[in-house]
Every structure is written in structure tokens, then in C-alpha cells.
Amino acid sequence: MAGLTDWGWNAGSQAVWFWVPLAVLLLYLFRPRHRLQPVAAAFLWRRVQDRLGGQSLWRRLQSQRLLWLQLLFCLLAVLALMRPYQVRPGLVAQQVVLIVDRSASMAASGRFQEAVQEARQLVRQAPAGCEFALAALDNNLQMLQPFSSDRVALDGLLAGLRPLALGGQDERVAPLVLSILKNNPQAQVHWFSDHSLAQVQCVAHLFDQGRINYSIDSFQCSGQQLLLAVRNYDAQAAQLQLRVSGAGDFSVDRTCSLRGRGRQLLQIPLTGGQGPYTARILNQDDLDLDNHAFCLDPDSAPQRLLSQEGVSPFLEQAAQAATGLSLLRGAADVKGIHLWARLPEGKLSGGRHIACAPPSSWVQSEFEDQGSVLLTSSLQRQWRFRVSGQRWGKRYLIKSGLAEAVLVDSSGQPLLVEREGALVWLFALENSELPLSPDLPVILSSWLQAHQDPAQAMRAGALCGSRVVVPGPSPMQVTGPLGAFALEQVEWQPDWPGFYHFAWGTLAVNFYAPEESNLDRPKLVAGPPPTAADEVQTRPMSQEYVRPLVVLALLILLYEYRCWWGSKRS
Amino acid sequence: MPELLSSQLRARLSPLRLVSPHQGPQTNLAGAHKGRRRGRSMEFAEHRDYSPGDDLRHLDWAAFARSERLVVKEFESELERTVMVVVDFSASMSEPKRRLALSCAAAFSWVGLLGQDRLGLATLGREARYHPPVRGRGQWGRLMDWLGSSHPGGRADLPASLKSLVQRLPRSSLVLVLSDWLEEEASSALAFAHHRKHQLALLQILDEPDRSPPWLGPLRLEDIETAEFRQLSLEDQTLSFYQQALEQHCQSLRQQCGRLGFHYHRCAAEAQPEEVLLRQLVERGWLA
Structure with missing residues (x-):
């Protein structure tokens, strides 16, 4: 049956409406009929009929409860079929283009469902005569429907959209949008994604609406005061609770109000405190990524990095290269810049994946160095830094000039960047919640287990940053910076955090689409300013009729069944 | 055929006599009833x-x-009285109604023959039969055999049947009609009987479906005798209207009987014959 696998259902969810013909069929089967009933005297019933006929029309109708129920049912059904809508303020264009991002990252945290729901609501609330076009973006840009006023078909197409385990190519969107705007300047383009479309600023987009995401952008010590910059990534206002603590009993609580997206600088005078200092956002957010920051006194002594068992050698190398500090190995209770990598799933809360994190305190005593690290000239600098995690990918554009790559992988992708005086460890956004897919290219991050054989460890570390498509539980060839390696007996565990066990040890895998690691952005295209007044939230009306319609249909069924059964019983 | 009247009930009925509504018989034959x-x-x-x-x-x-x-x-003067017991065997008389009517007819026959009346029987329905009046308690069994041989069904057409029947009877006969009396023009027969100086006693027997129909929903209500039909959707209001119409019909019969001096009594078909004969009809003055 070749070829049959190519077809499918665009709007499979619409199958739930099969109950309507079923209900009609049941109504037909159980419809009330005039059953023959012999009686002793028909003249009495004739008098009853004459009396009923002699009533006013209104009183005759009053007794027909079944008729009223059916009329109400029909009325509601007609109203629902007319698909009433409320025109969304601001949506005044006659031609609207909907571009839905269904790349892999949209599958996380229900973003895709929110995007589709937003798009469907937009369609419902559009004024009459509005034409819609629908395009979907994955590793390709597909025009699913050209301009059409058939909203039912469009709604079905939107309902049938599913996220794919593919990386999105945003650069394909810009030419389409620009060509549309060139031919029809009055058209509106709506971009449904979890990030903005950087090339075209006029496109309204869905950008993590309703999510909570705060961060500490920078945290520095000038000797007399602490300078703390906090950022709100969300459109809604936030009141942040911050706590800054230092050595001893130094602790300061501050409240910071941020009106929507933006950044605010706080100055905290130092009154006898001593570093190192820790700043923390006490508000709960959905990522818990950048809500910690650390800084030293300006004249602090050189510190060392502490590494624990299980920390990725690659991470050690990266942090060491970035900071220029000596690396120590010690237990968790040893003070120092603690590094830790991805721990086994049971030791971390779900959804929180920290690739590198800063210490809780700093080294106070000397330890034996584990050896120096070869640093480039650009890394021979004195760092006053913080180490933080940053979501990586197109979602937060690491533009050239804004962040300097400190460490790159074999394909040139930045892994550690310097940004605003801080050292930022990048990890792919898709690390968070994506299911494992054999079709998704992966990056081999690091070994997690130390090896007895230094050569083996070297070989393992050489695989860092290699990109490969894992085919499944079969042998695969991985090419790293230092050569090719054959991995055999890979145990395929289709769940994150993609640990792969084989003869050598355990391999940790970060997932991302290669297209999303491309930081070479084309130059921004200037466009008209985005339209305002799109923030009004209105509710689609047609969906509200579904439940009363179902309830009424059941009532009618029950009533007619009662009549039918009552007449049959007698 | 089951026994129409038990021996116990016959024994309890023996001391009773049929009481005419208001006047004595008008006949030239000597009998046991006091004349005017x-x-x-x-x-x-x-x-x-x-x-x-x-x-x-x-x-x-x-x-x-x-x-x-x-x-x-x-x-x-002591004159003879003719008693005619008319039993409705039409299709509208359901089994409970017919059973009670037969029991009452047997009881009336027994009481009438014991009271030295000339007692005749007539049936209405598919075959309108007539048994001429006879005398003597020894005739009771023969009358019951004759009654038991009747076949139910057909249409009674009470007005026409009663008119033709009362014409055969001597004047001032006592005519007991056991029927459901669900005829629209039944009152015309009453007037004709009154004109012939007869004394009528109407026993109206209604069963449960007659009194309060248990049906609901859309029905084609067809008269079992005339095939006249009405299509109605039976609901609470419709049933209420029906009961009002039935009550109005019964009230009309009762008022006309009262005006003409006839006996009228309505009873339920589900009632026991002892209850009807020994309590209800005695209280109403039919039997004394």
C-alpha cells in the first residue's frame, strides 16, 4: 500500500462532531410517532381536541414543551453555525497572513498550543470580508493556504497543525513577509512563535506571553557600593524581591518594580560587608536560570575553580579557559567556585538543567593546582565576572558584537561567551523539554564519567561539540576535532536527559537543531513600526455554545425517549 | 363459563328486592307489586x-x-312488574367492565326472579339479543346460560338499541342498563324511555383507562366501536382536559336521570361485585 502513508487528516479533532449525525440518527429512530391506541370513546377526545383548538395560539404553544426545546436547539445551532465573532480592535486589514512556527522549540511548555489558539482566535474575531493566508515554518516554509475567506477550512488547518522535531529556519520567513508587504502594504502579518522575527519588525508576534522570566544582568562591586542590574523579560509588570548577601551576616533585601520589559539598576551601599557577594531574585519564575549572580571585592585575591566528581571535563576546560583560574578538585563542602554539570535526573528537579553554575562562596585557602590551561591571548585577562546560564539559540539572539565568543565548539558555535562583563554559558533551548527523536541532530557535549586512562579521557573530550545524528541503537561513527570514533553498543534511551551508555562510559547529549546554532544573522531590515492595540483580549463566542448545545440535545433526546417509552409501555 | 354469581352472594342477595325509582308498575296482570x-x-x-x-x-x-x-x-292493588336487564356487550366494554356487568346482571336477575317479577334479558353489541321476560326462580339458571352464550364485540349504539328495546316492553317496566354509557347521544334514549313511562336504572361502569388514561406522548386515539380517531399528543394538560370532559359527560347523564326520575350510579370496573351490590346500590336505594 505504498503512497497511503502520505495522506492524513488536516483537522482530525473535528471528528468529535460525529455525534451530530449520530444524534440526528437517534432522533430519527426515537422520533415520536402517533401510536395507535384504542379507546372506549373518541367523542371525549374530540372534545379535548376542540378545547385545545379553541385556545389562543399562545396557550396552545405553551403546552408544546418539545417544540420549544427543538426550536431552541435549532436557534442555537444556527447561531453557532453562523460563527459569531467580535471584531478584534486593531485588526483592520483585509488581508492577514498567519505564519505559525512549528519548529522543535515550540513544543516546549505548550507554546505551540498557545500559538495555535491565538491564531484561531484571531481568525474568529476577524471582521467580515477578511482574507487569510496560512504558512507554517519548520525546516522549510510551507504555504498551507493562500488567501481565502474560508474561515472554516482555515480553522481546520490550524487545528491540524502539530509541532515537528525540526529546527526552524527563520530566514525563510523574511522574504515571504517582505514580498507580501511589497505587494500589499496594508496586509498584516502575524508571526506565531516563541521569539520575535528579527528581520521584520513590523510583524506582530507571540513572544512568551504570560511567562515569568527574570534575570540579573550584571552584578559588580565598586568598593563603596554594589551595582545590580535586573531585567524583566515579560510584558507584564513585576515587582521583584532581591536579596544580596555577603560574607558574615551581611544581607540586604530590596524590592524592585519593573513596568514590563526592561532593565533597572540598583545601587546597594556597602557598610562593612565583605565579599564575595551573592545576589538572588526571590520571585519564582519559570526558568530559574539567571536569578543568581556573584561578584568579588575589587581587590580580591586570585581564586580557583573547584570541580566535583561528575563534573564534565569539558565544562571544566571551558570554565577554566574562560576564567583563567586554576582548577582544583575537591568535595562539595570545599569552598570555591563550584562547578557542576548535568547531574543524574533524580538529583535535579524536573525541567531544570544547569550546565554550569556559579559558586556559593569562594576559596579561602590554598589548594594544590591541577594544572594550567592553555589560554588564548584574548583569555589572558583579569575577569571580574559572573557565570550564569543563558538560553541559547535564536530565541535570544546572540548578536555579533553584543557577546564575544570565548569558547566555541568544533563547528564554530559559541559555548561560552562574554557579555556585559559576565561569562555566560550557553545551552540550547531545546534542552529543556523536547522528547528524544532519532531525526533530531544532536551535539555531543561531554563525558560524564572520569576515565582511568588519560588517553581515553582525551579521546572522550575530543568528542565535545561534535554534531551527529543518532540513528538509534546501532553503531555510529562520530567525528570530533581530533578524529573519528566509533561508538558501539549504544543503549538508546528515548528520554531526556539523553544519556547513552556504552562500553566506554556514559555520553551526555544536548539536542538542538543545527540551523538554530547559526549566529550569522543578516542585517536587520527596517520596516514600519508595529501596529498597536493588539493587546485587547476578547473571547470567541462560538465555542461558548458548544456545551449548552450538547446539554439541550441530550435533554431533547431524553424527553423524546420518555414520550416514546411512555406510549410504548402503555 | 365461570360462575357469574357465587352461592354466597346469592344467599346474601335473597332478602333484597329491586326498587323502582319512583312509581309502581302500570299493568293489568296481578303480581307482587303495589300499584298506584x-x-x-x-x-x-x-x-x-x-x-x-x-x-x-x-x-x-x-x-x-x-x-x-x-x-x-x-x-x-298488587300488580305484576316487568324487569329488563340490559347488558352492554359492545367492544368498548373491556374485560373488567364486562365481568362486573355480568355479575350485576346475574344479581339483578336473581333478585328480580325472587321478587316475583317478570324478568327479561337483552344484550347490546355485535348481536343485539333479547330474551322475553320469564317468571320464577327456576328460570334463573336458564337465563344465565343464555347470558353466558353472548359474544362480546361490535357496536352498542345505545340510543337506537334502547329505543327499539323499550318499545317491546310493557309500560312502566323497570329497565336496568349496565354499560359504560360512553355514547355521545345517550341522553336521547333516556327521554324516549321516559316518554314510554318506563323506569330506567343506569349503572355506568368505567375502568381505569376510562377514568385516567395512562398514556403519554403522541397517539392516534381510535374509537374501538366507531373507528373514529383523533391524533393528539397526550400531556398533563391534555389528560386534565380529558378528565374534565369525562366528568362533564357523566354529570350530564346524572342530571338528566335526576330530572327524569331514573336511577344513576357510576362505579369502577375494578370494584368487587359484593361492594357494588351490597353497599353502593343498597345505599343508592336500588336494592332494599
């Missing part, structure tokens, strides 16, 4: 002043000796 006029029975009625032409044999000489007035002795 003076007769030749042994029962003394009154004295009357002598008038020329009176039979001298009726002069009360003892009274003449006491009061020196010529008075004539008059005696009560």
Missing part, C-alpha cells in the same frame, strides 16, 4: 263514601252500623 290504583288485593287501603254505582259488595256494613254512613272499603 286501588285493587283487589287482601290489603286494606282506606274507606270512601259510597257513590251511586259502587259495587254493593264493597260496602262496609259494620261501619254503617256504627256511624249510619255508607262507606265503601278499598283495597291496595
Whole structure:
């Protein structure tokens, strides 16, 4: 049956409406009929009929409860079929283009469902005569429907959209949008994604609406005061609770109000405190990524990095290269810049994946160095830094000039960047919640287990940053910076955090689409300013009729069944 | 055929007699019932002043000796009464109604024959049959056999059937009609019977579906006798209207019977014959 696998259902969810013909069929089967009933005297019933006929029309109708129920049912059904809508303020264009991002990252945290729901609501609330076009973006840009006023078909197409385990190519969107705007300047383009479309600023987009995401952008010590910059990534206002603590009993609580997206600088005078200092956002957010920051006194002594068992050698190398500090190995209770990598799933809360994190305190005593690290000239600098995690990918554009790559992988992708005086460890956004897919290219991050054989460890570390498509539980060839390696007996565990066990040890895998690691952005295209007044939230009306319609249909069924059964019983 | 009247019930009915609604029989045959006029029975009625032409044999000489007035002795008349028991065997008489009607007819026959009445039977329905009046309690079994051989079904057409029946009967006969009386023009038969000086006793037997129909929903209500039909959707209001119409019909029958001096009694088909005969009809004055 070749070829049959190519077809499918665009709007499979619409199958739930099969109950309507079923209900009609049941109504037909159980419809009330005039059953023959012999009686002793028909003249009495004739008098009853004459009396009923002699009533006013209104009183005759009053007794027909079944008729009223059916009329109400029909009325509601007609109203629902007319698909009433409320025109969304601001949506005044006659031609609207909907571009839905269904790349892999949209599958996380229900973003895709929110995007589709937003798009469907937009369609419902559009004024009459509005034409819609629908395009979907994955590793390709597909025009699913050209301009059409058939909203039912469009709604079905939107309902049938599913996220794919593919990386999105945003650069394909810009030419389409620009060509549309060139031919029809009055058209509106709506971009449904979890990030903005950087090339075209006029496109309204869905950008993590309703999510909570705060961060500490920078945290520095000038000797007399602490300078703390906090950022709100969300459109809604936030009141942040911050706590800054230092050595001893130094602790300061501050409240910071941020009106929507933006950044605010706080100055905290130092009154006898001593570093190192820790700043923390006490508000709960959905990522818990950048809500910690650390800084030293300006004249602090050189510190060392502490590494624990299980920390990725690659991470050690990266942090060491970035900071220029000596690396120590010690237990968790040893003070120092603690590094830790991805721990086994049971030791971390779900959804929180920290690739590198800063210490809780700093080294106070000397330890034996584990050896120096070869640093480039650009890394021979004195760092006053913080180490933080940053979501990586197109979602937060690491533009050239804004962040300097400190460490790159074999394909040139930045892994550690310097940004605003801080050292930022990048990890792919898709690390968070994506299911494992054999079709998704992966990056081999690091070994997690130390090896007895230094050569083996070297070989393992050489695989860092290699990109490969894992085919499944079969042998695969991985090419790293230092050569090719054959991995055999890979145990395929289709769940994150993609640990792969084989003869050598355990391999940790970060997932991302290669297209999303491309930081070479084309130059921004200037466009008209985005339209305002799109923030009004209105509710689609047609969906509200579904439940009363179902309830009424059941009532009618029950009533007619009662009549039918009552007449049959007698 | 099951026994129409148990021996126990017959024994309890034996001391009772059928009571005419308001007047005695008008016949020339001697019988056991007191007539309105003076007769030749042994029962003394009154004295009357002598008038020329009176039979001298009726002069009360003892009274003449006491009061020196010529008075004539008059005696009560004792006449014969014809009782006709009419049983409706039409299709509208359901099994409960017909069973009670047969029991009552047997009881009336038994009481009538014991009371030295001339008792006849008639049935209405597919075959309108007539049994001429007979006398003597020995005829009761034969009458019951005749009654039991009737077949139910057909249409009664009470007005026409009763008109033709009462024409056969001697005047002032007592006619007991056991039926559901669900005929629209039944009152015309009553007027004709009254015109013929008959005394009617209407026993209306209604069963549960007649009184409060248990059906609901859309029905084609077809008259079991006339095939007239009405299509109605039975709901609470419709049933209420029906009961009002039935009550109005029964009330009309009751009022006309009261106006003409006839007996009328409505009973439920589900009631026991003992209850109907020994309590309800005795209380109503049908049996005494």
C-alpha cells in the first residue's frame, strides 16, 4: 500500500462532531410517532381536541414543551453555525497572513498550543470580508493556504497543525513577509512563535506571553557600593524581591518594580560587608536560570575553580579557559567556585538543567593546582565576572558584537561567551523539554564519567561539540576535532536527559537543531513600526455554545425517549 | 363459563328486592307489586263514601252500623312488574367492565326472579339479543346460560338499541342498563324511555383507562366501536382536559336521570361485585 502513508487528516479533532449525525440518527429512530391506541370513546377526545383548538395560539404553544426545546436547539445551532465573532480592535486589514512556527522549540511548555489558539482566535474575531493566508515554518516554509475567506477550512488547518522535531529556519520567513508587504502594504502579518522575527519588525508576534522570566544582568562591586542590574523579560509588570548577601551576616533585601520589559539598576551601599557577594531574585519564575549572580571585592585575591566528581571535563576546560583560574578538585563542602554539570535526573528537579553554575562562596585557602590551561591571548585577562546560564539559540539572539565568543565548539558555535562583563554559558533551548527523536541532530557535549586512562579521557573530550545524528541503537561513527570514533553498543534511551551508555562510559547529549546554532544573522531590515492595540483580549463566542448545545440535545433526546417509552409501555 | 354469581352472594342477595325509582308498575296482570290504583288485593287501603254505582259488595256494613254512613272499603292493588336487564356487550366494554356487568346482571336477575317479577334479558353489541321476560326462580339458571352464550364485540349504539328495546316492553317496566354509557347521544334514549313511562336504572361502569388514561406522548386515539380517531399528543394538560370532559359527560347523564326520575350510579370496573351490590346500590336505594 505504498503512497497511503502520505495522506492524513488536516483537522482530525473535528471528528468529535460525529455525534451530530449520530444524534440526528437517534432522533430519527426515537422520533415520536402517533401510536395507535384504542379507546372506549373518541367523542371525549374530540372534545379535548376542540378545547385545545379553541385556545389562543399562545396557550396552545405553551403546552408544546418539545417544540420549544427543538426550536431552541435549532436557534442555537444556527447561531453557532453562523460563527459569531467580535471584531478584534486593531485588526483592520483585509488581508492577514498567519505564519505559525512549528519548529522543535515550540513544543516546549505548550507554546505551540498557545500559538495555535491565538491564531484561531484571531481568525474568529476577524471582521467580515477578511482574507487569510496560512504558512507554517519548520525546516522549510510551507504555504498551507493562500488567501481565502474560508474561515472554516482555515480553522481546520490550524487545528491540524502539530509541532515537528525540526529546527526552524527563520530566514525563510523574511522574504515571504517582505514580498507580501511589497505587494500589499496594508496586509498584516502575524508571526506565531516563541521569539520575535528579527528581520521584520513590523510583524506582530507571540513572544512568551504570560511567562515569568527574570534575570540579573550584571552584578559588580565598586568598593563603596554594589551595582545590580535586573531585567524583566515579560510584558507584564513585576515587582521583584532581591536579596544580596555577603560574607558574615551581611544581607540586604530590596524590592524592585519593573513596568514590563526592561532593565533597572540598583545601587546597594556597602557598610562593612565583605565579599564575595551573592545576589538572588526571590520571585519564582519559570526558568530559574539567571536569578543568581556573584561578584568579588575589587581587590580580591586570585581564586580557583573547584570541580566535583561528575563534573564534565569539558565544562571544566571551558570554565577554566574562560576564567583563567586554576582548577582544583575537591568535595562539595570545599569552598570555591563550584562547578557542576548535568547531574543524574533524580538529583535535579524536573525541567531544570544547569550546565554550569556559579559558586556559593569562594576559596579561602590554598589548594594544590591541577594544572594550567592553555589560554588564548584574548583569555589572558583579569575577569571580574559572573557565570550564569543563558538560553541559547535564536530565541535570544546572540548578536555579533553584543557577546564575544570565548569558547566555541568544533563547528564554530559559541559555548561560552562574554557579555556585559559576565561569562555566560550557553545551552540550547531545546534542552529543556523536547522528547528524544532519532531525526533530531544532536551535539555531543561531554563525558560524564572520569576515565582511568588519560588517553581515553582525551579521546572522550575530543568528542565535545561534535554534531551527529543518532540513528538509534546501532553503531555510529562520530567525528570530533581530533578524529573519528566509533561508538558501539549504544543503549538508546528515548528520554531526556539523553544519556547513552556504552562500553566506554556514559555520553551526555544536548539536542538542538543545527540551523538554530547559526549566529550569522543578516542585517536587520527596517520596516514600519508595529501596529498597536493588539493587546485587547476578547473571547470567541462560538465555542461558548458548544456545551449548552450538547446539554439541550441530550435533554431533547431524553424527553423524546420518555414520550416514546411512555406510549410504548402503555 | 365461570360462575357469574357465587352461592354466597346469592344467599346474601335473597332478602333484597329491586326498587323502582319512583312509581309502581302500570299493568293489568296481578303480581307482587303495589300499584298506584286501588285493587283487589287482601290489603286494606282506606274507606270512601259510597257513590251511586259502587259495587254493593264493597260496602262496609259494620261501619254503617256504627256511624249510619255508607262507606265503601278499598283495597291496595298488587300488580305484576316487568324487569329488563340490559347488558352492554359492545367492544368498548373491556374485560373488567364486562365481568362486573355480568355479575350485576346475574344479581339483578336473581333478585328480580325472587321478587316475583317478570324478568327479561337483552344484550347490546355485535348481536343485539333479547330474551322475553320469564317468571320464577327456576328460570334463573336458564337465563344465565343464555347470558353466558353472548359474544362480546361490535357496536352498542345505545340510543337506537334502547329505543327499539323499550318499545317491546310493557309500560312502566323497570329497565336496568349496565354499560359504560360512553355514547355521545345517550341522553336521547333516556327521554324516549321516559316518554314510554318506563323506569330506567343506569349503572355506568368505567375502568381505569376510562377514568385516567395512562398514556403519554403522541397517539392516534381510535374509537374501538366507531373507528373514529383523533391524533393528539397526550400531556398533563391534555389528560386534565380529558378528565374534565369525562366528568362533564357523566354529570350530564346524572342530571338528566335526576330530572327524569331514573336511577344513576357510576362505579369502577375494578370494584368487587359484593361492594357494588351490597353497599353502593343498597345505599343508592336500588336494592332494599
